[in-house]
Amino acid sequence: MFNEEYDVIVVGAGHAGSEAAASAANMGSKTLLITMNLQNIAQMSCNPAMGGIAKGQIVREIDALGGYSGIVSDTSAIQFKMLNKSKGPAMWSPRVQSDRMRFAEDWRLLLEQTKNLDFYQEMVSGLLVEGGKVCGVTTSLGLKIKSKTVVLTNGTFLNGLIHIGNKNFGGGRAGERAATGITEQLVQLGFESGRMKTGTPPRVDGRSLDFSKMVEQPGDVSPEKFSYLDTTKPLTHQRSCHMTHTSEIVHDVLREGFDRSPMFNGRIKSLGPRYCPSIEDKINRFADKDRHQLFVEPEGWNTVEYYVNGFSTSLPEDIQFKAMRSIVGFENVKFFRPGYAIEYDYFPPTQLKHTLETKLVSGLYFAGQINGTTGYEEAASQGLMAGINAALKVQERDPFILQRNEAYIGVLVDDLITKGTEEPYRMFTSRAEYRTLLRQDNADFRLTPKGYDLGLASEKRLRRMEQKQDESEKLVQFFRNTSVTAAEANPVLEAKNSAPVTQQGKMFKIFARPNITIDDVRQFEAVEEYITSNNLDNEVIEQAEIQVKYSGYIDKEKNNADKLNRLENLKIPADFDYSKLQSMSLEAREKLNKIQPVTVSQASRISGVSPSDISVLLVFMGR
Structure with missing residues (x-):
């Protein structure tokens, strides 16, 4: 064969x-x-x-x-959300609910x-x-x-x-x-x-849940998408998730099964994910909390199966069922299958x-x-x-x-x-x-x-990226080069409780103010005319807005990266014997010999290797 x-x-x-x-x-x-x-x-x-x-x-x-x-x-999304939108763009994170079978x-x-x-x-x-x-x-x-x-x-x-x-x-x-x-x-x-x-x-039957008792969690009003290709399209309609909570009653029921919990009775000895703990781990570690959020997520467009996000568990199935029936909206819940842990x-x-x-x-x-x-x-x-x-x-x-x-x-x-x-x-x-x-x-x-x-990304993808980059850079330059009078700027600024200007100035400076958005500056006739005549899409406009508002932070971070990358270019000879560097700590020598980092920068990030250990290494390498 x-x-x-x-x-x-x-x-x-x-x-x-x-x-x-x-x-x-x-x-x-x-x-x-x-x-x-x-x-x-x-x-x-x-x-x-x-x-x-x-x-x-x-x-x-x-x-x-x-x-x-x-x-x-x-192609398999049923809901789209951009998380952390209230924070800076470095924190914006796209997320989709997926149709499991279609995925x-x-x-x-x-x-x-x-x-x-x-x-x-x-x-x-x-x-x-x-x-x-x-x-x-x-x-x-x-x-x-x-x-x-x-x-x-x-x-x-x-x-x-x-x-x-x-x-x-x-x-x-x-x-x-x-x-x-x-x-x-x-x-x-x-x-x-x-x-x-x-x-x-556990996975549960959505027909047995009372969603009217839960908080609806819809997707974004104007959903985006993941792929930069134009072959996929944003969602035009979406399925909602829902939120409910555990309670002290639920926690008391769960504790009834702790003696049969493989996590607490020693049957499981390995470590699980710290940031996605089981429900029994949550109520044990956070005993001061009287409730925890649960997100009830549909498994697809047409299925009635739901995923109960936040209720990961390896407790006995009878305890899982009894505890779930004590959750608001889950009083008549039916299981498709119980939760479990895996080593x-x-x-x-x-x-x-x-x-x-x-x-x-x-x-x-x-x-x-x-x-x-x-x-x-x-x-x-x-x-x-x-x-x-x-x-x-x-x-x-x-x-x-x-x-x-x-x-x-x-x-x-x-x-x-x-x-x-x-x-x-x-x-x-x-x-x-x-x-x-x-x-x-x-x-x-x-x-x-x-x-x-x-040889992975197509030429079409590359050209589309270059066009987006070129258009966003030109839009930023437009804001740098175009002036706006005080008479035109002040009504917009005053509407946002932003300090008025006394003379004509560049739009870049106005737009860079934290509380001024692209929708605000589009009230300036020149801006709207530029965007419309050049047929700029939302991706280009958003990219330009980020560059205007965060250019100082971005430039500072680039400078920091360039400085640290100098160490990235300092190569350490293959099979370097760190044991001969007696001035270096024993822990550093052991870990460096085990991991065999390729560059000085990589060596500096190994746990247990201190700045003084790196100094010893640099001196030995003639730096």
Whole structure:
């Protein structure tokens, strides 16, 4: 069946695997996507949503590079919201509610239309490794499939163990078996492994809920979209979510099951996601709170199944049901399935290079939850980067690495490689020191030229980005060069309780005031005439407004990034022996020898390495 050698084999078809397969194939590599169930490609295992705070920026970055996540998020969306709109643009984060079934279907159809991509359904039970280099995979049926590179995206399936109360059973997801064999082989090869856990809430029948008792959560009045391509369109109608709360009564019922909770009785020993805790963890950690928010999210356009966001649990099913019936609006609730927790194997990501290739085995890449991350978006971005770098390795081209000032994806990968993680890693805007540069609105400016050079982003996408960039820069220049009289400006300023001007001045200065919006300055005849005559769309206008209002902050952050990037250009020799630097702390020497950073900048971000340790390193390198 498999006589030819593939360039890239991708193991697992979740969000990471799907993006990895798409990117490698679109770059011209002969690619095989192998998974245990082809019906579950890009399955939304947990909540039916894409994006959110920092995660939305990642989806925009994937799209700008030429990945598929943004496109599928648009085609399967049932609601769109731009979060944090009341804050500055660095915090604006797009999010969609998705039709779960359509999301998976659209992903599969896109992959089936991708050239150079083959599919096969079976469990991969091991790797073919010769002389420290991966050369293929073996399957549960004994097939040996040769490949120049392999990308592992196993999600929660590696020795997965599902917990509901005192019951536990093997599985990678509800109704699906766990994957065995790979962890054991990797450990034999010298890899360090660990265990993590995550959880999911019950799914319920919407026909049994009383939404009149809940708070409706509609989408944006003027919804946007994720993809920068014009082939996807904003939603014209949307489905609402709803919000309700737990109560002390609900908490008391939940506590009845604590003695049978695998989290509290020691059956689960691994760490779960800090920022997405189970409901039992919430009421235990935040005992002073008498209620917690719950978001009731539809699973699609037509289905009656609902996801109860905020009620992730591994308590016994009878306790789950009893507690839920005490929630306002859930008095007559019927379950589709109970919530559960799952433990699975992961591999500390400090064992990887910035390309996501393992240090121990050449040509082997890890992406997604195998690296200790949580979230569809984090997984998809790693899959994209692993697929790109696997293809580049086969093509004997330079690796593709994004810096921390270039993309949230760069922050994510750098955090994992240099700091590692002992709990499921989730991206936040606070993790990015250059978040004013890494906004969701300019991901195409930052990354589409790079995607085009890789062969992922099309020329049409590049030209559209260049047109948007040119038009927004010209609009900013228009504001810099065009004057407005005091007689024309003051009525607008006074209406916004802004100090009047005494003489003619540039529109840029007026527009830069914090409380003056684009709608205000469009009252100036010259502005409206310019926008209308040039047929400028909302993306261009928004980009210009951000540049006018935040140019000082943006320039300052660029300068800071340029200064720190000087250390990024200071390369450390391969296999550098830090043990001979006796002036450096023992902890720093141990961690630097283990992680083997490529640059001085990367070394400075490793936990336990102090500024004085970096000074010692710089002196030794003649700096």
